[in-house]
Amino acid sequence: MLLQINRESSVTLFDQMVSQIREMIEEGLLEEGYQMPSTRQLSASLGVNRSTVVKVYEELWALGYFESTEGSYTRVRRRKVSVETSEGVQPLRKVGEGLFENHQFVDFEEIDRYAQLMTDPQPGVIDFYHLVPDPRLIDHKLVASCFREVLADPALNVFGYNQPRGLPALRQVIRKHMKLHSIHSSDDNILITNGSQNSLQLIFQTFARRGDVIAVESPTYAMLFPLIRFYGLEVVELESTSSGFDVEAFQRVVVSRKVKFVYVIPTFHNPTGATMSQASREELLSLCERHRIVLIEDSIEEEMKYFGMVHLPVKSMDRHDHVIYLGSFSKVLAPGLRTGWMIAPADCIRQITAVKMMTDLTSNTLSQALIYRFCRLGYYELHLRRMMRIFRKRMKTALKALRKWMPATCVTWQEPLGGFILWLEIGLKPPEQVEQWFQQHGVRITDGSIFYYTPQPGFRIRISISKTNEQEIEEGIKRIGEAIEQLRCQQVGGEVSGC
Amino acid sequence: MLLQINRESSVTLFDQMVSQIREMIEEGLLEEGYQMPSTRQLSASLGVNRSTVVKVYEELWALGYFESTEGSYTRVRRRKVSVETSEGVQPLRKVGEGLFENHQFVDFEEIDRYAQLMTDPQPGVIDFYHLVPDPRLIDHKLVASCFREVLADPALNVFGYNQPRGLPALRQVIRKHMKLHSIHSSDDNILITNGSQNSLQLIFQTFARRGDVIAVESPTYAMLFPLIRFYGLEVVELESTSSGFDVEAFQRVVVSRKVKFVYVIPTFHNPTGATMSQASREELLSLCERHRIVLIEDSIEEEMKYFGMVHLPVKSMDRHDHVIYLGSFSKVLAPGLRTGWMIAPADCIRQITAVKMMTDLTSNTLSQALIYRFCRLGYYELHLRRMMRIFRKRMKTALKALRKWMPATCVTWQEPLGGFILWLEIGLKPPEQVEQWFQQHGVRITDGSIFYYTPQPGFRIRISISKTNEQEIEEGIKRIGEAIEQLRCQQVGGEVSGC
Numbered sequence: 001m002l003l004q005i006n007r008e009s010s011v012t013l014f015d016q017m018v019s020q021i022r023e024m025i026e027e028g029l030l031e032e033g034y035q036m037p038s039t040r041q042l043s044a045s046l047g048v049n050r051s052t053v054v055k056v057y058e059e060l061w062a063l064g065y066f067e068s069t070e071g072s073y074t075r076v077r078r079r080k081v082s083v084e085t086s087e088g089v090q091p092l093r094k095v096g097e098g099l100f101e102n103h104q105f106v107d108f109e110e111i112d113r114y115a116q117l118m119t120d121p122q123p124g125v126i127d128f129y130h131l132v133p134d135p136r137l138i139d140h141k142l143v144a145s146c147f148r149e150v151l152a153d154p155a156l157n158v159f160g161y162n163q164p165r166g167l168p169a170l171r172q173v174i175r176k177h178m179k180l181h182s183i184h185s186s187d188d189n190i191l192i193t194n195g196s197q198n199s200l201q202l203i204f205q206t207f208a209r210r211g212d213v214i215a216v217e218s219p220t221y222a223m224l225f226p227l228i229r230f231y232g233l234e235v236v237e238l239e240s241t242s243s244g245f246d247v248e249a250f251q252r253v254v255v256s257r258k259v260k261f262v263y264v265i266p267t268f269h270n271p272t273g274a275t276m277s278q279a280s281r282e283e284l285l286s287l288c289e290r291h292r293i294v295l296i297e298d299s300i301e302e303e304m305k306y307f308g309m310v311h312l313p314v315k316s317m318d319r320h321d322h323v324i325y326l327g328s329f330s331k332v333l334a335p336g337l338r339t340g341w342m343i344a345p346a347d348c349i350r351q352i353t354a355v356k357m358m359t360d361l362t363s364n365t366l367s368q369a370l371i372y373r374f375c376r377l378g379y380y381e382l383h384l385r386r387m388m389r390i391f392r393k394r395m396k397t398a399l400k401a402l403r404k405w406m407p408a409t410c411v412t413w414q415e416p417l418g419g420f421i422l423w424l425e426i427g428l429k430p431p432e433q434v435e436q437w438f439q440q441h442g443v444r445i446t447d448g449s450i451f452y453y454t455p456q457p458g459f460r461i462r463i464s465i466s467k468t469n470e471q472e473i474e475e476g477i478k479r480i481g482e483a484i485e486q487l488r489c490q491q492v493g494g495e496v497s498g499c
Numbered sequence: 500m501l502l503q504i505n506r507e508s509s510v511t512l513f514d515q516m517v518s519q520i521r522e523m524i525e526e527g528l529l530e531e532g533y534q535m536p537s538t539r540q541l542s543a544s545l546g547v548n549r550s551t552v553v554k555v556y557e558e559l560w561a562l563g564y565f566e567s568t569e570g571s572y573t574r575v576r577r578r579k580v581s582v583e584t585s586e587g588v589q590p591l592r593k594v595g596e597g598l599f600e601n602h603q604f605v606d607f608e609e610i611d612r613y614a615q616l617m618t619d620p621q622p623g624v625i626d627f628y629h630l631v632p633d634p635r636l637i638d639h640k641l642v643a644s645c646f647r648e649v650l651a652d653p654a655l656n657v658f659g660y661n662q663p664r665g666l667p668a669l670r671q672v673i674r675k676h677m678k679l680h681s682i683h684s685s686d687d688n689i690l691i692t693n694g695s696q697n698s699l700q701l702i703f704q705t706f707a708r709r710g711d712v713i714a715v716e717s718p719t720y721a722m723l724f725p726l727i728r729f730y731g732l733e734v735v736e737l738e739s740t741s742s743g744f745d746v747e748a749f750q751r752v753v754v755s756r757k758v759k760f761v762y763v764i765p766t767f768h769n770p771t772g773a774t775m776s777q778a779s780r781e782e783l784l785s786l787c788e789r790h791r792i793v794l795i796e797d798s799i800e801e802e803m804k805y806f807g808m809v810h811l812p813v814k815s816m817d818r819h820d821h822v823i824y825l826g827s828f829s830k831v832l833a834p835g836l837r838t839g840w841m842i843a844p845a846d847c848i849r850q851i852t853a854v855k856m857m858t859d860l861t862s863n864t865l866s867q868a869l870i871y872r873f874c875r876l877g878y879y880e881l882h883l884r885r886m887m888r889i890f891r892k893r894m895k896t897a898l899k900a901l902r903k904w905m906p907a908t909c910v911t912w913q914e915p916l917g918g919f920i921l922w923l924e925i926g927l928k929p930p931e932q933v934e935q936w937f938q939q940h941g942v943r944i945t946d947g948s949i950f951y952y953t954p955q956p957g958f959r960i961r962i963s964i965s966k967t968n969e970q971e972i973e974e975g976i977k978r979i980g981e982a983i984e985q986l987r988c989q990q991v992g993g994e995v996s997g998c
Contacts, residue, residue: 062809063681064777099791099821100706100847135658140650147646151639159634159833194693198859207599226857278563292598310561322598334658336864348599358725360697364863365835
């Protein structure tokens with residue numbers, strides 16, 4: 001056998017031999033059934049270490065080029081996998097064409113936008129875009145000490161599976177925490193999920209049928225929309241009022257249409273920042289009870305209250321089991337831990353758990369154990385209090401900066417009682433590429449139009465202060481003001497003085 | 500206002516006041532519109548600290564019992580949420596009855612069985628039931644050092660979201676690792692998931708339509724069955740042969756039926772332990788190409804090879820993009836990290852990623868970052884090599900113990916080339932409660948019947964040695980032998996000597 005061995009090459013002897021023998025077989029120089037020299041012979045003739053030759057033969061055997069026969073001869077065989085040479089095969093087409101075809105509506109632009117969301121902004125650009133808690137506020141020392149303890153505790157079994165409904169110790173801690181919000185639940189009312197998005201998806205996966213009607217605020221959480229489309233839901237959009245969800249409009253809807261779900265963010269709404277009054281909450285729940293509607297209450301920023309009196313979640317009044325409450329550690333601790341929960345009636349939890357189990361068996365044990373320790377040792381309460389103290393100041397700074405820097409004639413906003421979000425309505429024609437416009441002015445915001453299921457005219461932007469400090473907030477809002485001012489001057493031209 | 504304040508009680512003053520005022524309102528003693536005394540007045544008249552009274556009013560306001568009116572008087576209001584008193588309401592029924600109704604087939608027994616699976620066996624019972632890697636083999640010091648490094652590396656952004664397709668650094672590490680199995684992929688061929696169950700679910704969620712045909716081995720991975728039922732797939736079951744998937748039977752099927760998916764575990768099959776030959780792999784792939792079938796290749800224990808030559812995954816020969824390869828860290832590292840991956844054609848990955856994003860935005864960042872460091876520093880390769888060395892010995896011990904302790908007349912098994920699983924066929928009538936029978940003999944196994952989609956007669960058990968050491972294996976198999984022997988004696992009565 002003639003192999004060209006080059007000892008000076010950067011390619012290993014093994015790779016040289018494998019690729020040359022492969023080529024000889026594929027080109028037909030070595031025919032099917034050809035008996036290969038023994039490894040000893042080849043080793044001697046090439047002057048290559050025998051163990052290398054053995055490995056080469058094993059590799060070629062594994063790749064399907066060799067077969068072993070009686071008497072342990074090694075013979076060349078023909079690899080059968082070749083569409084081109086098989087008989088009866090369809091003509092070659094563009095690879096995979098049509099083989100992978102999904103039958104639901106999937107919006108790839110949405111994914112690409114989301115993948116973008118994960119990219120960090122350019123240096124020097126102030127980030128009002130991401131709605132994730134400032135990672136600088138997490139005390140790494142506390143987390144690291146929790147990790148050590150979690151590793152050392154065999155009962156937590158941190159590397160193993162846990163239960164489909166979630167780590168029992170964490171379930172208990174969350175239930176206790178929920179009592180602070182007047183939600184009293186028993187253990188069969190709780191399911192731990194991979195965050196609120198996962199909770200939402202599991203609800204629809206379990207209970208939605210194509211054509212079911214869901215009522216939502218407009219604007220609302222944008223990542224609800226792909227779910228609505230995927231599950232073929234019909235949407236009733238209720239225009240958000242300054243006090244949040246418009247219960248009166250909802251009342252008019254439910255008398256004429258069979259609504260199955262209503263999705264609300266009653267406290268520190270995303271994206272408007274509005275908070276529903278106690279009276280509206282009661283009225284909403286009452287309507288759901290009267291018309292047998294499942295109320296999905298998304299409460300992801302609820303902890304972050306800075307001003308005014310507390311509002312209790314609708315779930316706290318849910319004596320007749322209509323409410324699914326969604327909580328999450330993503331907005332006040334860390335989205336990377338992908339841990340949220342839902343509190344719901346036991347038969348609802350039981351069914352969703354079945355679907356959850358099919359989906360990924362159990363949620364992440366390590367994250368749950370870590371959060372459990374973090375809560376159990378009181379670090380979570382400390383963290384919350386610290387977050388509230390810091391963000392109360394940051395929100396005040398933001399509101400002050402808005403008053404200072406926004407062109408008063410054309411920008412309006414509402415002062416939220418908590419959360420991380422400011423929602424600006426701008427009385428101008430929006431630039432063609434809203435986010436790029438502001439990015440050119442050194443600040444990244446979210447174009448308000450993505451929060452509308454049905455496109456709406458107008459020009460709105462969402463500012464998230466969740467990962468910016470006071471200096472960044474002050475400077476970022478100043479840049480927004482300048483960007484808007486420049487736009488205004490362009491649009492009104494020289495008509496107005498001061499441009 | 501007449502409140503009964505008891506300073507000796509263990510109930511706080513705050514709680515006493517809140518509950519008494521609530522009761523008075525609910526019983527109608529304080530009517531709607533009643534103007535409450537100011538906090539100053541009530542504080543003075545009861546001799547209670549004013550800040551406590553303020554808190555009481557805030558709580559009652561939050562609970563919806565008070566409202567503030569002009570001139571900042573506090574008045575009693577009527578809580579509207581009360582199904583019993585609202586007009587036009589449906590008669591009270593069992594809570595939640597009929598409100599939460601799912602429309603897919605969900606098998607609750609299956610969930611309960613799974614939840615059970617999560618419980619540890621009683622002390623003294625040897626665990627051949629769980630298929631999870633022995634947690635004693637994980638080097639905690641290495642994991643802890645990875646955790647510290649991961650925390651310290653801001654580029655990994657461990658507390659933040661990552662990309663929908665998974666942490667880029669981990670994707671790269673996995674792709675490099677897959678080259679050892681001759682799978683050469685580019686970055687758009689890989690998606691990181693919450694483990695293989697999640698990969699499977701995402702595939703069906705994206706591509707399955709009710710009535711699609713899936714071919715599976717029988718027996719096979721049991722948690723596939725709820726997915727099959729949920730997505731309404733039709734199943735073709737192909738009886739497993741001693742060399743795994745029966746390609747000839749599959750060939751007879753595909754000429755007469757339109758098969759959309761075929762699910763195979765070619766290497767160290769769960770539960771039979773069988774490994775497909777190279778020739779069968781090629782033939783299978785060739786059939787999929789000829790009949791345009793999506794081949795789902797589950798390779799979850801592939802790393803754990805102890806004997807014989809390597810078999811390359813079918814994916815390594817997939818030049819025409821028909822194979823979705825599933826890998827996981829669950830079976831060789833830690834299922835609690837809930838991290839797996841799939842390698843598939845780019846357009847397949849793109850569509851599944853969209854669905855993944857809707858499901859839970861991104862996989863767990865902490866787990867991914869931790870595994871990335873673990874791999875990047877070479878610890879994963881070390882861990883694998885150590886696992887292989889240890890389990891090669893354990894498997895040998897298990898096989899030796901089987902030869903020693905099994906009643907030769909009625910128990911047969913195949914010797915696997917790798918993995919953690921032994922599959923015993925027992926030529927007796929099974930006891931009514933198979934798993935309990937063995938548990939009474941101090942050993943926990945899995946009843947083989949759960950691995951059949953269509954129930955099959957016969958008596959088979961699965962032994963997983965994944966979390967037992969050599970002493971436990973020896974003792975456990977002895978106990979299995981005794982349990983079977985006892986059963987045999989019961990069944991053949993005194994007919995056979997030696998009972």
